[in-house]
Amino acid sequence: MSIRRSYLSWIILFVAYCSALTVLSSDAGITSRQTDQTSTRRPDKATYLKLASEAETMFRQDVLDVWFPRSVDDRNGGFYSGFSRDWKPTRSEGKFSVFQGRMTWISAQIVLRRPELKERFLPITQHGLQFLADGLWDKKHGGFFWGLDDNGEITSFYTDGKELYGESFAIYGAAAEYQATHDAKALSLAQDAFRWIDEHAHDSKNGGYFEWLSREGKVVEPDPNQVTLKGVPLAGFPIGYKSMNTHIHLLEAFSQLYEVWKDDTVRQRLQELLAITRDKICVTPGVMNLYFTNEWHAIPDHDSYGHDVETAYLMLEAEDVLGNSHDPRTERMARMLVDHALAYGWDETRGGFYREGTTFGKPEDKLKEWWVQMEGLNSLLLMHERYGRENDSYFQAFLKQWQFIRKYQADQQYRGFYEMVDEDGNPTVASKGRIWKAAYHDGRALLNVSERLNKLAGQQSAPRE
Numbered sequence: 001m002s003i004r005r006s007y008l009s010w011i012i013l014f015v016a017y018c019s020a021l022t023v024l025s026s027d028a029g030i031t032s033r034q035t036d037q038t039s040t041r042r043p044d045k046a047t048y049l050k051l052a053s054e055a056e057t058m059f060r061q062d063v064l065d066v067w068f069p070r071s072v073d074d075r076n077g078g079f080y081s082g083f084s085r086d087w088k089p090t091r092s093e094g095k096f097s098v099f100q101g102r103m104t105w106i107s108a109q110i111v112l113r114r115p116e117l118k119e120r121f122l123p124i125t126q127h128g129l130q131f132l133a134d135g136l137w138d139k140k141h142g143g144f145f146w147g148l149d150d151n152g153e154i155t156s157f158y159t160d161g162k163e164l165y166g167e168s169f170a171i172y173g174a175a176a177e178y179q180a181t182h183d184a185k186a187l188s189l190a191q192d193a194f195r196w197i198d199e200h201a202h203d204s205k206n207g208g209y210f211e212w213l214s215r216e217g218k219v220v221e222p223d224p225n226q227v228t229l230k231g232v233p234l235a236g237f238p239i240g241y242k243s244m245n246t247h248i249h250l251l252e253a254f255s256q257l258y259e260v261w262k263d264d265t266v267r268q269r270l271q272e273l274l275a276i277t278r279d280k281i282c283v284t285p286g287v288m289n290l291y292f293t294n295e296w297h298a299i300p301d302h303d304s305y306g307h308d309v310e311t312a313y314l315m316l317e318a319e320d321v322l323g324n325s326h327d328p329r330t331e332r333m334a335r336m337l338v339d340h341a342l343a344y345g346w347d348e349t350r351g352g353f354y355r356e357g358t359t360f361g362k363p364e365d366k367l368k369e370w371w372v373q374m375e376g377l378n379s380l381l382l383m384h385e386r387y388g389r390e391n392d393s394y395f396q397a398f399l400k401q402w403q404f405i406r407k408y409q410a411d412q413q414y415r416g417f418y419e420m421v422d423e424d425g426n427p428t429v430a431s432k433g434r435i436w437k438a439a440y441h442d443g444r445a446l447l448n449v450s451e452r453l454n455k456l457a458g459q460q461s462a463p464r465e
Helices: 002-023 045-067 097-113 115-136 164-181 184-201 244-260 264-281 305-322 328-344 370-387 393-409 441-461
Strands: 363-365 427-429
Touching: 045 097, 045 393, 045 441, 097 115, 097 164, 097 441, 115 164, 115 184, 164 184, 164 244, 184 244, 184 264, 244 264, 244 305, 264 305, 264 328, 305 328, 305 370, 328 370, 328 393, 370 393, 370 441
Parallel strands: none
Antiparallel strands: none
């Protein structure tokens, strides 16, 4: 009986191994389907410029013109988050740290990267910083509140707790505001926030950060006798565990902070987060675990295709900020994340990435969420820029993704993006704004795509070697 079990186990492992090989190449996970489409021909300058113009138009009409100044809350401070399909205000959910940081960040990026719009957006990013500093920052204990009501008061909806996911986006916004305006108050706020979370939440033994803290900055421990764990309010992350989602956004925030503050500790933590993301959170064949014990033992869960493609970009961005040449391990994992999402989470018929599935199985949730499509668009073009001379699979996927967004995710009547559409592109959630849906994913992706396409067009103008 034991021999039979061993034989069956060997067969199962062999089949799984062969299955993996048919999906992934030996070095970076290119699908066999994609390698059949290899081509050394790159799009011409006119194609890149046409797409760049389209991306810039979408950025302005579906992000800037619908969100601003509509979201600026002159009465209570910060930004208002709730909007219906036709951009009418919906019931307020208060002031969420994640939303406030994201809106401050994108308005700062416009000041920094679109000089012709500086006069319009400079007061907006300053407005966002003021609320981060004077509203969300806890003047008694330090750190940013997870959220407050419209009057700036602690509420049971958010509690008085502090989640590192929210801290990360507040730092992200403040650091970007400083980069755009050179306002010393912004840098001081970002520095204070970094020092606060590093003192209260950094795990010096295992690396990374404890995620859910009390108002005073004490790490909240789970009840070891409960199987059903209490989750962080709104986010649902299990309390007492580490998450992929929080740590990739800490990586993102520390990248932004290190751009403006070349502090040795920030650099060390950024390097640590990059290694944790690449070597512990991400695993071959290009998927990410969602939750971990404090010792970084992975807990089984689904694979999120959107986070995979987003993290590919964030890891490479972090290395750019560090000023290092790209580590082959980072290059390999970033590419594998995108390739796996294309192999298992991609709609070959219409384009678009599904929400989630298993490592080697069919997608289990085929809804298409706006932020997943935007992060996919950004990462597909990044992969084309890096590997387009090898084959055209990334650019062909980028084109299909672009057409999907234009045809299905963008609301042609009221502008902006549907939060969710089904597999066939029919809107299932038509709202345009809520505390988890800001102008950040779509704004960043379209900014990056427009700029990268223009860069690629310029490279096409240069003489070939």
